[in-house]
Amino acid sequence: MHLRRNELDAYVALTGKQLGPEERVQRVQQMRERIASGATDLADFFVARREESIVAAVRLAGLGGGLYKLVGPVGDEAAAAELVGPAIVRACARNAIGMSARTRVDPSLAPYQQALIASGFTALGERLEFKTDVATLPNDEGTPIQWKTMGEVGRAEAARMYAAACAGDPHGLTPDDDPAAMLESYLADPELTHGDDCVAIGYLDDAPVAFVCAQVAPSDGWSRLTYMGIVQGARGKGLGTWVHRRGFTMMAAQGGKTYHGGTAAENAGMVKLFQRHGCEEIARLSEYEWRAPKPA
Numbered sequence: 001m002h003l004r005r006n007e008l009d010a011y012v013a014l015t016g017k018q019l020g021p022e023e024r025v026q027r028v029q030q031m032r033e034r035i036a037s038g039a040t041d042l043a044d045f046f047v048a049r050r051e052e053s054i055v056a057a058v059r060l061a062g063l064g065g066g067l068y069k070l071v072g073p074v075g076d077e078a079a080a081a082e083l084v085g086p087a088i089v090r091a092c093a094r095n096a097i098g099m100s101a102r103t104r105v106d107p108s109l110a111p112y113q114q115a116l117i118a119s120g121f122t123a124l125g126e127r128l129e130f131k132t133d134v135a136t137l138p139n140d141e142g143t144p145i146q147w148k149t150m151g152e153v154g155r156a157e158a159a160r161m162y163a164a165a166c167a168g169d170p171h172g173l174t175p176d177d178d179p180a181a182m183l184e185s186y187l188a189d190p191e192l193t194h195g196d197d198c199v200a201i202g203y204l205d206d207a208p209v210a211f212v213c214a215q216v217a218p219s220d221g222w223s224r225l226t227y228m229g230i231v232q233g234a235r236g237k238g239l240g241t242w243v244h245r246r247g248f249t250m251m252a253a254q255g256g257k258t259y260h261g262g263t264a265a266e267n268a269g270m271v272k273l274f275q276r277h278g279c280e281e282i283a284r285l286s287e288y289e290w291r292a293p294k295p296a
Contacts, residue, residue, distance in 0.1 A: 001048070001083065002043055003057070007054060008028050009028055010054045011031075011057060012027045012031070014074055044059060044090065045059050048076065048083060055076045056079035056080035058072035058087055060099075063185050063186075063189075064181075064188040065181040066098070067099070067100075067182075068096050069100045077110075078111045099289070100290075102285045104283065105284045113286065116288045120290050122291075123287070124171065124264075125266065125286075126264070126286055127284070127286075128283070128285075129281070130260075130279035130280060131279065132277075132280055133257065133259070134223055135257075137252070138245055139245060143242040143245065144204065144242065145209070145242050146204075147201070147202050147203070149199065150197075150200070151197065153201050155180065155183070156180070157201065158183060158211075162182070162213075162229075165231055166179075174291075183199070183213070187199075192224075193216050193217075193254050198214060202246065210228075210234070210239060211229050212228045212247045213226040213227045222260060224260055224261060225244075225259075228244065240270070264287075
């Protein structure tokens with residue numbers, strides 16, 4: 001059920017159908033190099049086979065801090081459903097404390113979604129995904145917020161503000177999460193920028209009111225706002241636009257090219273921000289979360 005080394009070409013052909021021939025060759029070579037260096041473990045790749053051909057796949061990806069995401073499914077949805085259980089076993093073997101999963105909102109994925117629920121995942125609702133060129137996004141010139149980087153305020157203060165910005169967010173931190181560890185996990189991704197300039201704290205009249213973490217993949221300029229938020233006492237004052245734009249400014253400074261972001265479908269305020277800034281809706285996803293059972 002695990003991916004074999006001699007199946008890398010077949011795996012990339014299945015999971016990278018949007019890639020051109022040369023890009024697929026590069027992707028296979030990158031995988032081989034990561035496997036050789038120990039950065040990638042084939043035990044984290046799960047495939048279903050039919051007559052020795054790969055027909056479905058999912059992948060366990062580490063986020064740091066004991067958190068993982070289940071990437072996929074790709075290929076035959078019913079066959080992929082059988083891969084959920086083994087992926088959870090693998091996550092438990094790696095001492096995972098939690099795992100997230102996302103699927104398209106599509107009736108054909110019902111077998112896979114049912115397998116997630118049967119395996120202990122909880123459905124969180126729908127998420128909207130957006131995409132646009134970083135070059136088309138406005139900067140935060142004229143902002144009323146004064147910003148300091150994590151390097152200026154220190155990691156402890158950045159973690160405290162991250163927790164404060166998450167308060168009341170059903171998709172933010174849980175009571176069991178350590179804000180400092182979660183922030184470190186964001187900055188531990190080897191494929192994304194991770195310096196102190198990736199995190200900023202916003203102040204209004206010398207009071208800290210906002211948090212932004214923005215990261216970019218140097219390899220191709222893919223960019224994300226890993227998290228942005230406003231503390232509860234400062235919400236509803238029109239600051240969201242400026243916090244969002246600070247994230248754009250940070251991504252551009254890091255060499256970002258394509259912004260890919262998303263939010264819960266019911267988060268009307270954030271959806272309006274994406275629309276106001278010209279971001280194109282590209283997908284509607286269902287979100288799921290799994291948490292490791294607490295010891296008795």
